[in-house]
């Protein structure tokens with residue numbers, strides 16, 4: 001069920017039995033030459049819909065913006081908000097909902113930027129729970145990588161499985177940022193574009209639909225367990 005589809009009376013009735021609200025956290029960010037800017041948003045929305053269907057928890061309208069790495073801002077279309085803006089805006093939204101009886105705010109993000117996640121974790125004391133969807137052990141699923149990076153073997157596999165029509169397979173290319181620059185970029189210390197990068201980090205040419213299916217199964221299992229755990233607290 002989606003909050004925006006209900007009337008205020010229907011939401012009030014929901015609150016007589018439940019107090020949870022799932023919020024899909026998106027971002028408008030380049031995902032190399034082969035995936036759309038909405039990639040992380042689409043995956044968060046998909047998983048929010050899945051756990052909502054399994055638990056009956058309402059899904060809030062997607063929050064479409066987040067904190068991205070400075071070096072991604074050179075790619076057309078990408079945008080970002082600041083740490084404080086993300087933290088304060090989400091906090092404002094939930095404080096109004098909290099006043100009506102919502103108590104648990106389940107934020108799901110496929111965007112794994114550490115600064116983005118920290119901004120959300122900063123408000124955990126307000127009943128906010130944060131799930132990083134790709135924080136999974138996928139080393140036995142992936143061939144070329146040990147964990148999921150960006151527009152890579154992992155993310156591209158998931159997109160091939162969930163939204164095949166959105167993957168420009170003929171535009172896939174691999175790219176690995178030199179280790180030193182990668183860490184600086186990840187933690188936003190490097191603000192320059194990465195030389196020669198098409199926008200991905202890793203090996204999307206190794207992506208397959210079957211790997212995507214296995215990752216999605218794992219993600220679903222993990223997300224469901226997480227939601228049930230949060231609700232039980």
Ligand SMILES: [Zn+2]
Pocket residue numbers: 031039040110111150151155
């Ligand atoms: Zn992504």
